[in-house]
Amino acid sequence: MLFNLNFMKPTNLIFLSNVIISFSFFSCNQSAEKSENGNNKDIEKQLQEKLINARKGDVIEIPEGTFNFTRSLSMDAVPFVTIRGASQTKTILSFKGQTEGAEGIKVTNSNDFTIENLSIQDTKGDGIKIQDCKNVVVRKLTVAWTGGAKAENGSYGIYPVTCKNVLIEKCEAIAASDAGIYVGQSENIIVRNNAAHENVAGIEIENCAFADVYDNKSYNNSGGIFIFDLPELPKKNGHHIRVFNNLVQNNNHPNFAPAGNIVALVPAGTGTFVMSTREVDVFKNEISGHITTSVAVVSFLLTQKPYKDSLYNPFSSGVFIHDNKIIQPPAMADTTRPLGKLTAMLFKGNTPQIIYDGFLDPAFVEKSGKTSEAGKLCIRNNGEIKFANINAPSNFKNIKTDLKEHDCERGELSGVEL
Amino acid sequence: MKVQKSRVKAQGTEGISSFNKFFPYHFYFLSITFFLFPFTFSCNFPENVNLNIDSPSFTNLSEYHFFTGEIKNLNPNVKVLPYDLINPLFSDYAEKIRFVWMPENTSALYNDSNVFEFPLGTVLIKNFYFPNDFRKISSTPHSSGEDSVLRSGEAKIIETRLLIKRKNGWDALAYIWNEDQTDALLEVAGGEKKIIFIDKSGNKIDFDYSIPNKNQCKSCHTNKGQFQPIGPKAKNLNKIFSFKEGGENQLAKWKEVGYLKGFPNTGNVPKLPKWNDSTTGTLEQRALAYLEANCAHCHSPEGPAATSGLFLSSIENNSSHLGICKSPVAAGKGTGGFLYDIVPGKPDESILFYRIISTDPGVMMPELGRKLAHQEGVDLVRQWITSLKGNCFADIRNHASP
16 A cells, blocks of 8 residues: 555565554644644654655655654655655645755655655745656645745745656646746656746746646746746757647736846746747747736847856747737836836837847858748737837847748647657 | 673773784784684674674664774774865864775775775764864864864764665765763664854854754765765875874875775875865865865766756866856855856855855755854855956857847
């Protein structure tokens, strides 16, 4: 029941009996009130011990109740482990009193890892960090900072990094001071059916290749869905990202990210933000109610941040935005961020729904001066929208608003299969 | 009863250790077997280090027989060799006494840049203790592993960490000492201990010292996904150590006792400057050596913080990877509102500096293993950042397309 047969070896019986004892102990503590009483330290220790002693194939079940932790929980190098709670509302791991560790749960070098049906609350740093793992499933996990949006909240809610084959589904991320759901430097990713709200970025895919982001609801964040690529990281030059069938709504929450973080640069009221990534399809989304802009396609160069990375490509090329339902009533952009100030200055209260900064990868400029098909920004069939190429390389002179130059299409990107 | 037993052992030990000075080990065993057999019974011959890498770890530290006599004095058993590092990791001002032990007829393989390749069965033993009053200890408190401050009872050993090289890799174990200092118990889940000491300036320091759990050990000791020791590299061991027999270079000693193969024994062995000794290197060299000891186990291209792109090693020559004018990644509130890891000349606007002085678990660096800021180390990093010239102004024209 708790462990597979592989684990039922005589040598493990002593440990197993401990687990069963701890399990019955857990079940006596089903209400939050009870678990506050004295024995909480034991529960923390028991769960950490289970993770330390975990073996291939273990299912570590956490019963109903609110359990308080002072240290990060961690697991390293054990394959095929599942951590499972009773449900997102019934099993709550609270890190409100955390005194040690930069995340709530950290899982490293553990392939075929699954975590599901529980909540992680109020961690001092990230909610859950999953690093260097293959075949990761995060399902029905809530990560929240219960005091609401605050700069002192942890940066990421759900945070897989340098992983391969990642599925994040039916999760909820609330009030992260950077991104609620963040996938970094990874490959083969599906993020679907999640809800992200009151974060700075609802969902962020950074320095990744091959990602499908669909059927998510991202609302009341500062920005809805971000596709980023940054220099000077081991994994870079992100590409092949599809963002579709998402509801991206009213992401106008004041940006509360601490300065220095890349998301701190993004003005509140940004629906979808694509930066320095190749082959990005944004289609069939509903993007509505944003005060700054609905879709922005930019280069890292626009941030004016220095970098020394000759292998980094700062351009967004081959981006295709089509068949989206975009609703953006006239509004004043968020002027607390330089990019919002710029937008407000250029367009007053009448910002285009799609903004492109005009940085073009010289590799896609043909001898004739034309942009080759593969490098083009294509925009088609998004209803009655306005567009602007703000021509940042020419210091915002000669802003182009004609969509004709971008009326093109390219073959659809293939979907991600896990 | 236990105490009595160890006293008996202590008497036996002294005889043996003086005997050792004159005879190599194999000769010693031979002579015991053939000539001194009856004598060994009468003088309570001490047991050798007791380790079988195929057996589970002992519950009590004493069961390994790393130490003879009263265990709290950390008097090393035969072939348990004390060593020291030029630049240790800061651990809340804990003093550390280290030993290495290898099975008979095995040795580590020398290389000049990475941690040595250790043989199966190697044990690295690291004891963490706090003197009651730092003003009363000399600057080099442990010269032979058998420490007078421990003997005097003016200090408490908190934990002993073992790294044991087993067939499937290094095993990390933390033993927590009891109040009576008569033994230490294995604790995979780590723990916390209230520590009170008087620091060098006479201030009373009172805090909860944290003993890592097994997985926390891994979070620092992982390199290329494999568990690795951190300290025992040639460049960090290359120093004179006061052994009982007298001062000697540690690497030469390791070779002499048979613990090191392939050691060139020439002047070309790398050596780190000592972070707090200005005669050993420039400010920059010492600051980087300090950062290497305290950060590079994670912040290296093969370490767990590779994802940050910040590589704090003394041999890193890309200024961005060293953090100079580098934007942070995934730092969250760890930025402190600052834009770059290091701003030349401006430690108080540098994220790196902000994070090494912090004790907030969501901000501080290293993420684990300290509850206090290391004032002296922080001062060195401050001086180094202050000495750097330049600014972080971006010239986007270099990158812009036509």
